[in-house]
Amino acid sequence: MRVWFDNNVKFERHLEVMGSEVNEEEGDTPKTLCPSLAALETMPNQHALSAKLYSLRKKSMLTDPQLSREDRAWFLSCSQFNAGSWLHAIPSIRRFKCGSAEFKTMLQIRLGLYVAHTEHIKECKCGAKADTSFRNARHWMTWCPKGHRILLHNRTRNVIAAMYKALGVAAETEVKGLYLQLTSYGAHRPADVLVPSSSSGDGVAWALDVAYTDPTCATAIQHNSDTRALSSAKARHSAKMATHAKALTAAGAAGLPFKKKPLVFETTGAMGQETQKWWKAVLAIEAALRTPGDTTSRRDLGLEHTFSANGFATYWLQSISLSYARSQAESIMVWVGRNAPASSAHDTDTSLR
Numbered sequence: 001m002r003v004w005f006d007n008n009v010k011f012e013r014h015l016e017v018m019g020s021e022v023n024e025e026e027g028d029t030p031k032t033l034c035p036s037l038a039a040l041e042t043m044p045n046q047h048a049l050s051a052k053l054y055s056l057r058k059k060s061m062l063t064d065p066q067l068s069r070e071d072r073a074w075f076l077s078c079s080q081f082n083a084g085s086w087l088h089a090i091p092s093i094r095r096f097k098c099g100s101a102e103f104k105t106m107l108q109i110r111l112g113l114y115v116a117h118t119e120h121i122k123e124c125k126c127g128a129k130a131d132t133s134f135r136n137a138r139h140w141m142t143w144c145p146k147g148h149r150i151l152l153h154n155r156t157r158n159v160i161a162a163m164y165k166a167l168g169v170a171a172e173t174e175v176k177g178l179y180l181q182l183t184s185y186g187a188h189r190p191a192d193v194l195v196p197s198s199s200s201g202d203g204v205a206w207a208l209d210v211a212y213t214d215p216t217c218a219t220a221i222q223h224n225s226d227t228r229a230l231s232s233a234k235a236r237h238s239a240k241m242a243t244h245a246k247a248l249t250a251a252g253a254a255g256l257p258f259k260k261k262p263l264v265f266e267t268t269g270a271m272g273q274e275t276q277k278w279w280k281a282v283l284a285i286e287a288a289l290r291t292p293g294d295t296t297s298r299r300d301l302g303l304e305h306t307f308s309a310n311g312f313a314t315y316w317l318q319s320i321s322l323s324y325a326r327s328q329a330e331s332i333m334v335w336v337g338r339n340a341p342a343s344s345a346h347d348t349d350t351s352l353r
């Protein structure tokens, strides 16, 4: 907690320095609480000011010498695209609602804090002995063979499929037979979501393959995931494409009638670089459906929306992010409960100490 306190103190100092700079530039007295009207017209907008502050905050957090490599990798991943979209979600509609216990666990995971009741666990049902990865619950994110990885994966797959259907794209889930011509590769998984060639944008069907990877696991740390953002996602993407390349070679001159598109996310919810390219392609499909002057407001279109999710991008990015963060918290709560010693009553919560 001391690290957080120190960072907050530094952050407040940055605010003071920036505030005095604005006052000096605009000729206000140093003690002025509100900037003058002239200053308001010339000063950077809130977004620009916030971006600078967030950048300073991120730098001070990631250079904190007290952080472990795992925590640094976690926070670096937390700062990547779409990792924290769920924090902007307003629970005024069903898809953005969370139980209070789940939401608390989601926040603890996000902040790298110890998750409630993990202090009671001595051993996981998978046989692993308790260590720090039990306290911050990362053991059950991707490491534990008994984790709910398939369930979490399927939830993201379903949100993506629903998003395509909302765009009028006849995307199918769990499409089998893509590798049927390769009898020696009969064990290949089907496409999580198959986007037909008429909608992919390049005339070839896309076989989307959703995957999650943990930037804090030992292999990721070996790839310097604590200093190279999204390196864990990149490694997973490369591995999936290498497997696909073998199938493509085996297919011979006939080739395969689809393009493989791994959609790799990190367990923080961050989209890998290639996944971000896919997202831009989705936005292009959505833009092509509109004509200039059409409203983009979901409220005006009579669609489900919130104040912070009133456009196609914000609504679906928050949906993907929140669905995973909530499912991850639910899964962790299940495993914390299953692994708790029978004698440990859940009457204490030392997670925030």
Ligand SMILES: [Zn+2]
Pocket: 124, 125, 126, 127, 128, 139, 143, 144, 145, 146
């Ligand atoms: Zn386990």
